[in-house]
Structures are given as C-alpha cells and as structure tokens.
Amino acid sequence: MAVxxxxxxxxxxxxxxxxxxxxxxVRGVLFQVLLxxxxxxxxxxxxxxxxANLRAQGIEFGFGILWNTAGFSINQTLxxxxxxxxxxxxxxxxxxxxxxxxxxGVVLATVLGFIVGIxxxxxxxxxxxxxxxxxxxxRNIPLLLQIFIWYFAVLRLLPAKREALDLGPFGLLNIAxxxxxxxxxxxxxxxxxxxxxxxxxxCFAISSWARKRLAATGQPFPVxxxxxGLIVAALVVSLLLVALIWxxxxxxxxxxxGNFGPRGGARLxxxxxxxxxxxxxxxxxxxAEIVRAGILAVSRGQTEASYSLGLRSGPTLRLVxxxxxxxxxxxxxxxxxxxxxxxxxxxVAIAYPDLVSVFAGTALNQTGRAVEFILITxxxxxxxxxxxxxxxxxxxxxMALVER
Amino acid sequence: xxxxxxxxxxxxRTEMVPDAxxxxxxxxxxxxxxxxxxxxxxxxxxxxxxxxxxxxVVPPLIQFSLIDAVWTGENREACTxxxxxxxxxxxxxxxxxxxxGDYFAQFVYGRYPFDARWRVDxxxxxxxxxxxxxxxxxxxxxxxxxxYMSVIFPVAALLLLTGGxxxxxxxxxxxxxxxxxxxxxxIVCAIVYAWxxxxxxxSLGPVRVTGLSMVAIAVLLFILGIDFGLSHVETDVWxxxxxxxxxxxxxxxxxxxxxxxxxxxxxxxxxxxxxxCVAFIEFWRGVPLITVLFxxxxxxxxxxxxxxxxxKLLRALIGVALFSAAxxxxxxRGGLQAISKGQYEGADAVGLTYWQxxxxxxxxxxxxxxxxxxxxxxxxxxxxxxxxxxxxxxxFLGQMQSSFTDPTWASPVQATTAYFFAAVVxxxxxxxxxxxxxxxxxRLSTGHKH
Numbered sequence: 001m002a003v004x005x006x007x008x009x010x011x012x013x014x015x016x017x018x019x020x021x022x023x024x025x026v027r028g029v030l031f032q033v034l035l036x037x038x039x040x041x042x043x044x045x046x047x048x049x050x051x052a053n054l055r056a057q058g059i060e061f062g063f064g065i066l067w068n069t070a071g072f073s074i075n076q077t078l079x080x081x082x083x084x085x086x087x088x089x090x091x092x093x094x095x096x097x098x099x100x101x102x103x104x105g106v107v108l109a110t111v112l113g114f115i116v117g118i119x120x121x122x123x124x125x126x127x128x129x130x131x132x133x134x135x136x137x138x139r140n141i142p143l144l145l146q147i148f149i150w151y152f153a154v155l156r157l158l159p160a161k162r163e164a165l166d167l168g169p170f171g172l173l174n175i176a177x178x179x180x181x182x183x184x185x186x187x188x189x190x191x192x193x194x195x196x197x198x199x200x201x202x203c204f205a206i207s208s209w210a211r212k213r214l215a216a217t218g219q220p221f222p223v224x225x226x227x228x229g230l231i232v233a234a235l236v237v238s239l240l241l242v243a244l245i246w247x248x249x250x251x252x253x254x255x256x257x258g259n260f261g262p263r264g265g266a267r268l269x270x271x272x273x274x275x276x277x278x279x280x281x282x283x284x285x286x287x288a289e290i291v292r293a294g295i296l297a298v299s300r301g302q303t304e305a306s307y308s309l310g311l312r313s314g315p316t317l318r319l320v321x322x323x324x325x326x327x328x329x330x331x332x333x334x335x336x337x338x339x340x341x342x343x344x345x346x347x348v349a350i351a352y353p354d355l356v357s358v359f360a361g362t363a364l365n366q367t368g369r370a371v372e373f374i375l376i377t378x379x380x381x382x383x384x385x386x387x388x389x390x391x392x393x394x395x396x397x398x399m400a401l402v403e404r
Numbered sequence: 405x406x407x408x409x410x411x412x413x414x415x416x417r418t419e420m421v422p423d424a425x426x427x428x429x430x431x432x433x434x435x436x437x438x439x440x441x442x443x444x445x446x447x448x449x450x451x452x453x454x455x456x457x458x459x460x461v462v463p464p465l466i467q468f469s470l471i472d473a474v475w476t477g478e479n480r481e482a483c484t485x486x487x488x489x490x491x492x493x494x495x496x497x498x499x500x501x502x503x504x505g506d507y508f509a510q511f512v513y514g515r516y517p518f519d520a521r522w523r524v525d526x527x528x529x530x531x532x533x534x535x536x537x538x539x540x541x542x543x544x545x546x547x548x549x550x551x552y553m554s555v556i557f558p559v560a561a562l563l564l565l566t567g568g569x570x571x572x573x574x575x576x577x578x579x580x581x582x583x584x585x586x587x588x589x590x591i592v593c594a595i596v597y598a599w600x601x602x603x604x605x606x607s608l609g610p611v612r613v614t615g616l617s618m619v620a621i622a623v624l625l626f627i628l629g630i631d632f633g634l635s636h637v638e639t640d641v642w643x644x645x646x647x648x649x650x651x652x653x654x655x656x657x658x659x660x661x662x663x664x665x666x667x668x669x670x671x672x673x674x675x676x677x678x679x680x681c682v683a684f685i686e687f688w689r690g691v692p693l694i695t696v697l698f699x700x701x702x703x704x705x706x707x708x709x710x711x712x713x714x715x716k717l718l719r720a721l722i723g724v725a726l727f728s729a730a731x732x733x734x735x736x737r738g739g740l741q742a743i744s745k746g747q748y749e750g751a752d753a754v755g756l757t758y759w760q761x762x763x764x765x766x767x768x769x770x771x772x773x774x775x776x777x778x779x780x781x782x783x784x785x786x787x788x789x790x791x792x793x794x795x796x797x798x799x800f801l802g803q804m805q806s807s808f809t810d811p812t813w814a815s816p817v818q819a820t821t822a823y824f825f826a827a828v829v830x831x832x833x834x835x836x837x838x839x840x841x842x843x844x845x846x847r848l849s850t851g852h853k854h
Contacts, residue, residue: 019602019603019604021599021602021603022603022604028673028674031674031677032674032675032676032677035676035677035680036676039680046707049706049707049708049709049710050706050707052709052710053705053706053710054706056710122450123440123443123447124440124441124447124450124451124454125440125441126441126450126451126454126455126458127450127451127453127454129454130454130457130458136835136838137831139834139838140783140787140830140831140834140835140838141787141827141830141831141834142787142788142789142790142801142830143787144790144791144793144794144801145790145801145823145826145827145830146827148801148819148823149823149827152819152820152823153819153820153823153824156819342691342692342693343692345692345694345695346694346791346794348694348794349793349794356692356694356695356698360695360698364698364702370702370703370706371703371706374695374698374699374702374703377695377698378691378695378699381690381691381692381695382687382690382691384690385686385689385690385691386686386690
C-alpha cells in the first residue's frame with residue numbers, strides 16, 4: 001500500500017509468480033482509483049436518493065428560500081429584525097448571537113481558567129485544593145446538564161419578575177434577566193473614543209521606540225508606566241474638553257424597579273446568562289489544566305538561569321517563563337475556544353436564539369427545508385473552524401522554536 | 405607561639421551538640437498550618453478567600469441534599485411547603501429523594517416493558533463480566549476477553565435487548581436472503597482468489613480465511629434470526645441509563661476501528677487516500693455534535709432510497725459513531741507518530757508487507773500508548789450522549805426531563821433534585837474513567853522512561 005520502496009517489484013508469498021500487481025506503485029494507483037470510484041459513486045448514490053426523495057415530497061432544492069419571509073419573532077437580536085424579515089436575516093441574527101456568546105464566553109473562560117490554573121499551582125493548600133476540586137467536578141459533568149442546572153435550578157432561585165436583587169452600580173437582577181445600566185452617548189463622545197485610539201497607537205509607538213533604544217544603548221525605559229500615563233492623560237483631557245464644549249459625554253441610564261418589575265437599562269436575557277455561565281465555567285476547567293501544564297512545562301532551570309543572570313522575579317516571569325509557557329498553552333487553548341464556540345450550539349436546549357436554535361431549528365421546522373438549512377449551518381461552523389486552524393498554523397509557525 | 409594557643413583549647417567542644425528539636429511552631433499541625441496556609445500576609449488573605457469560597461458553596465449543597473432533604477413520601481405533598489399545598493414549613497428548600505426513588509427504575513430502563521427488564525439486567529451483567537478483566541492489566545486471557553467483548557457480547561446484547569428474531573430480506577437476486585448470501589460469499593472468495601493468482605500467490609490461505617469469516621458472519625446472522633421466544637422490544641421504548649450506555653459503548657466500539665483506518669489513511673503515502681481521510685476527519689471535527697445529530701435525524705432519511713427507514717436510535721448511533729471516529733482518528737494518529745521511525749524501518753527490513761507491519765508491529769505499540777487518549781475520548785463521548793435528548797431520544801438526562809411532566813411529583817424542587825442526582829451519577833462515571841486513564845498513563849510511563 002505504501003509507496004516507500006517504489007519501483008522495486010517484490011516477490012510475494014510462495015514466490016512462484018511475478019506480476020505487475022506486486023509493484024507497490026501500481027498497487028497504490030490501483031487502490032486510489034478504486035477509492036475515488038467508491039467515494040464518487042457513494043456520493044452519487046446519496047445525491048440521487050436525496051433528489052428523488054425531495055421530488056417525491058414536492059420540494060425544490062435551492063437557496064432562494066433564504067429570501068422568504070420568516071414570520072416568527074426572536075427575543076434577542078443584535079441587528080434590526082422583525083417578524084416580516086427574511087430567513088437570510090434570521091441566519092445573520094443567529095450567527096451574531098452565536099458569535100456574541102462565544103466571544104463573551106472566551107473572555108470569561110480565559111480569565112477564570114487562568115486564575116484556577118495558577119491557583120492549582122499555589123503553595124496555599126486550601127487554594128490549591130479548591131482549584132483541584134473545581135476542575136475535577138466541572139470537567140466530569142456533561143455540559144448540557146450544567147446548562148440545565150444554571151438555567152433551570154440556579155437562575156430560578158432569583159427574585160420573581162416584579163421584584164429584583166439590587167446590585168448597586170451593576171443594576172438589577174431577577175428571574176427575567178439582568179438589567180444592567182445602559183450607556184447613553186452624549187454629543188462629542190466620538191472625540192473621546194478617537195483620543196483613546198490615538199493614545200493606544202501612541203503606546204505602541206513608545207514601546208517600539210523603547211525596544212530600539214534598549215537594543216542600541218542598553219538603557220531601559222518604563223514603557224508600562226508611560227503607556228498608562230498616556231492613556232489616562234488622553235482620557236482626562238478629552239473628557240474635560242468635551243464636557244466644557246458639549247456637556248456630559250456619557251451618562252448611564254440605571255434601571256428602576258417599578259410596579260411591574262425593573263424598567264430601563266440594558267436587559268441581558270436569562271438564556272444568555274445561563275448559557276454563558278455554563279459555557280465559561282465548564283471551559284475554564286479545561287483551560288485551567290492547559291495553563292497548569294504549560295507552566296509546569298517550563299523547566300526549573302529556566303528560572304534559575306534567569307536569576308543567575310541577575311533578572312528579578314518580575315522580569316523572569318515576564319521575559320522567560322511566560323513566553324515559553326505560552327508556546328505550550330496557545331495551541332490547546334485555541335482548540336478550547338473552538339470547542340466553546342461549537343458547544344454554544346447547545347443553546348438550542350434552553351432556547352437561546354443562536355444559529356442552531358433559530359436557523360437549523362425554528363426556521364427548518366417551519367419550512368421543512370432540511371438539506372439547505374443544515375448544510376448552511378454546518379458550513380458556517382466549518383468556516384469558523386477552518387479560519388481558526390489557519391490562524392493556529394500561522395501562529396505555530398511564528399512561535400515555533402527556531403533551531404539553528 | 406602557635407603551640408601555646410593550640411594546647412589550651414578548653415573552650416572548644418570535644419563532642420557534637422545533639423540535634424535540638426525543631427521549634428514547636430515549625431512542626432506538627434501548627435507548623436503545617438504556618439507553612440501551607442499562613443506563611444505570609446498574602447497567603448493568609450488567600451486562605452481566608454479560599455475558606456470563604458468553600459463556606460459559600462459547600463454548606464448550602466449539604467443543607468439541600470442531606471439536612472433539609474425529604475427521604476420518605478408518597479407524592480408531591482411530601483416535598484412541597486404549606487403554601488404550595490404540601491406539609492413542609494414555608495421557605496423550605498431541600499432535595500426530594502422519594503421522587504428519585506419512585507422514578508429510579510425509569511431512569512435506568514426508560515419505558516422498557518416491566519416483564520422484560522431482566523433482559524437488560526443480564527446485558528449489564530454480561531458487560532461487566534467482559535469489562536472488568538479487560539481493565540485489569542494483569543488479568544489473564546486478554547485475547548479471549550477481546551473476542552468476547554467484540555463478538556459474543558454485542559450479539560448477545562442485541563439479541564436480549566431487541567428480542568432477536570431478525571428477518572433479513574434478499575439483496576441480490578430476490579430469491580431469499582440465504583441464497584443471496586451464498587452468492588455473495590462465492591463472489592468475495594472468487595475476488596480474493598483472483599487477486600492471489602494475479603499477484604502470483606499459490607497458497608490458498610487468504611481464500612480459506614475469507615471463506616471462514618463469511619461462514620462465521622453467517623452463523624452470527626443465523627443466531628440473530630432464531631426465534632428464542634423473547635418478545636420484541638422497539639427501540640423507542642428504550643430509555644434512561646440503558647440508552648446512554650448503548651450510545652456510548654456502540655459509539656466507541658464503532659469509532660475505534662474506523663478511527664484506526666482513518667488515522668492510517670491520514671499517514672499514508674498515497675495523496676488521494678490522505679486527502680479523503682483529512683477531509684473526512686476535519687469535516688466531523690469542525691461541526692458541533694448537535695448539528696450532526698440534527699443531520700442524522702432529518703437528513704439521513706433523505707439520503708436513503710425511498711421506503712428504507714431506520715429507527716431513531718440507530719440514526720443517532722450512526723451520527724455519534726462517525727463523529728467520534730474523527731476524534732478517535734486524531735488520538736490514534738498521535739500514537740502512530742509517537743513510535744520511532746526505527747520500528748517502521750525494522751519491519752520493512754525484515755520484509756513484512758504493509759498490513760503485516762501495521763498489524764504486528766505498529767498498532768500494538770501505538771494503541772497501547774494511546775489508551776489514556778482513548779479513555780478520554782470515551783469520557784467525552786459519554787458526556788456527549790446527553791445531546792441526544794435534543795433530537796427526542798430519552799437517555800438518562802432525557803428521561804429525567806420527561807419525568808417533570810408527571811403531576812404526582814410536581815414541585816419547585818423537583819428539577820433541582822433531579823439535576824443534582826444526574827450530576828452525581830454522571831460525575832461518578834466520568835471521574836472513575838478519568839482516574840482509570842491516569843492509572844494507565846502512570847503504568848505506561850514507567851515502562852517508557854529512558
């Protein structure tokens with residue numbers, strides 16, 4: 001089968017015959033031709049069956065359906081959506097909701113995962129044990145069950161619709177969701193944003209200049225302090241300026257508790273909260289193990305060598321340990337991010353309007369166009385995976401040890 | 405001068421001072437506390453933080469599941485407060501264990517007929533008999549054990565769970581199944597023989613092996629076709645832990661051989677084979693399982709010729725098996741890559757063919773290396789079986805969800821109790837498996853240290 005010793009015909013078995021079929025190259029070609037014939041005819045069989053079945057059901061295959069009116073409502077939409085919007089728009093709404101929960105989940109899971117991972121390596125017995133228990137419990141319970149627990153058990157303990165838990169500056173919380181204070185942008189807010197962006201650009205410039213100077217003269221420069229100073233200065237100056245010219249650039253609208261429950265503010269639906277909590281705590285338990293493995297993978301000698309060169313513990317961590325640990329951490333971390341994105345499709349179980357729930361669920365059931373809708377959904381997830389793995393390959397190539 | 409100072413050394417000790425015991429505060433329990441919990445103010449702060457987290461999480465759980473829990477009762481009255489129509493004081497919040505006890509049989513068997521549940525029990529016992537010695541590395545008769553688990557147990561389980569008495573239709577001539585099977589056997593043997601002649605092999609060994617395996621398959625099919633007098637049980641009444649285990653075990657059993665083939669294909673030198681395998685693996689790994697299950701439940705019927713129908717469980721099984729085969733392939737590939745090149749070259753040097761090399765040299769080493777990975781894939785698969793409830797099958801968790809509709813036990817604590825119980829059960833299974841995986845990892849790593 002393999003073509004390792006190509007071109008050398010081998011005598012097989014009893015050795016009485018000598019055939020061109022014993023040439024591994026010929027066998028390889030023959031086998032691949034058979035495989036292609038097999039795959040193509042299987043695909044042909046599937047497609048012709050599907051076509052026949054669709055004809056029998058009187059369904060015409062085509063993606064024109066995406067421009068038909070959907071006629072159902074979705075409670076959480078990031079873009080404008082009405083009941084008379086098209087299925088194409090349903091797709092966009094679902095995809096955006098998937099990406100929203102994935103993005104928020106990735107941030108939360110990373111923060112929590114790093115904290116728990118480092119806590120597990122702590123010298124403090126109680127912290128290390130608590131982290132171990134966290135990891136072992138959450139990793140070994142199915143995610144779907146955890147989503148149910150958060151959504152149907154934990155969030156149901158919150159106050160009823162007409163009451164609310166007062167979180168002070170963070171708004172109100174009850175069974176119908178989290179009413180966070182919503183920002184209202186005043187006139188001139190864009191000026192503040194521009195100032196902030198310029199300050200961030202400035203930070204990059206400072207750090208690149210400082211690196212060049214360090215290489216040329218050996219003189220260090222407090223990049224971090226300078227960056228913080230620059231950003232704070234930009235914020236303060238721009239805010240004052242805007243306040244003097246136009247008045248308050250940003251006001252927060254706080255929700256208030258009326259007779260019929262909280263009003264105002266930005267509402268986070270309980271479906272999103274439950275899904276987000278379950279996804280991020282579950283994924284964090286895997287990320288914690290990755291972080292721990294990454295830190296343990298950097299040998300003790302690296303720290304000792306760094307100390308013997310005269311670096312203090314801060315720079316040692318920043319310049320020696322973390323860059324090497326990151327090389328081990330990043331690839332599995334990305335695959336966890338991908339898992340989180342794919343797992344967000346479990347949203348369908350608690351009716352969070354993600355891609356699978358509204359597009360491959362509600363819309364599919366309404367139209368009965370299984371082939372088109374499932375194909376589009378799968379292709380979307382495949383694209384996300386492909387883009388992520390392309391990024392991974394690029395990153396790995398960049399970070400790989402350059403051996404000379 | 406030196407002499408005088410050397411002679412008068414009365415201030416120098418002549419014997420060693422005995423070791424003083426370590427300070428009290430550095431030894432024993434207090435020392436341990438000081439070292440591990442209160443070594444610095446930052447550490448003390450962390451300790452207090454940890455203690456606070458434990459205080460917030462653990463006592464309420466114990467309160468709910470043990471202290472405030474209700475242990476006996478007939479119906480929802482036992483688990484509801486007075487305001488809700490029950491007997492408990494207002495503000496009560498605890499687990500309702502009599503509900504779980506009442507439904508326990510359903511959580512295990514689903515709606516499997518009462519008078520046939522002994523068959524499920526026998527399957528569980530047969531499975532344990534095969535599994536336990538397989539997991540113990542030092543247990544003898546591994547070969548027989550594998551044969552039992554891969555041939556005897558599946559046939560017995562299929563027979564017992566469904567009731568057997570399968571009816572096979574003709575598939576070539578329309579003259580009846582067994583005539584067609586005979587024709588198929590002759591054709592297969594003829595192809596093997598022709599291949600042997602074309603490559604110049606005179607021995608009839610391969611033909612004999614093929615013929616015997618066809619006969620063996622015929623015997624198994626025949627046994628499955630016999631009417632043992634067991635009642636037929638449709639798969640839509642299966643449920644609970646039974647469905648969870650059926651999906652998990654079938655999924656892993658089907659995905660292992662498929663995954664090995666895919667992994668070998670991905671490492672092949674033939675570009676088309678490699679491309680097909682890479683495309684297959686990356687496709688299944690790139691999509692969420694839930695879309696695979698949707699596909700198998702709504703698209704699979706469209707893929708098949710008109711009139712051919714599958715039952716729902718089998719459709720889910722196909723989806724799960726293909727999905728986990730892709731993951732299994734990546735695990736096995738890791739094992740294949742971990743074997744040194746010398747092994748491949750050595751096998752080539754002694755003149756083994758590709759399949760001999762793979763079967764005798766490569767796979768035994770590669771598969772042993774990846775046992776932990778296989779167990780981890782199995783844990784993932786076991787957790788993922790819960791997803792089948794979304795397409796309307798009743799696995800362990802799905803059976804619980806469906807029990808919520810029964811008004812006998814309807815109460816505000818019902819769902820919480822059920823989920824708590826489910827979490828404990830899943831956790832016990834998965835944690836045991838992950839410990840086993842760690843155990844094999846340790847066992848293997850000592851053998852491979854250089």
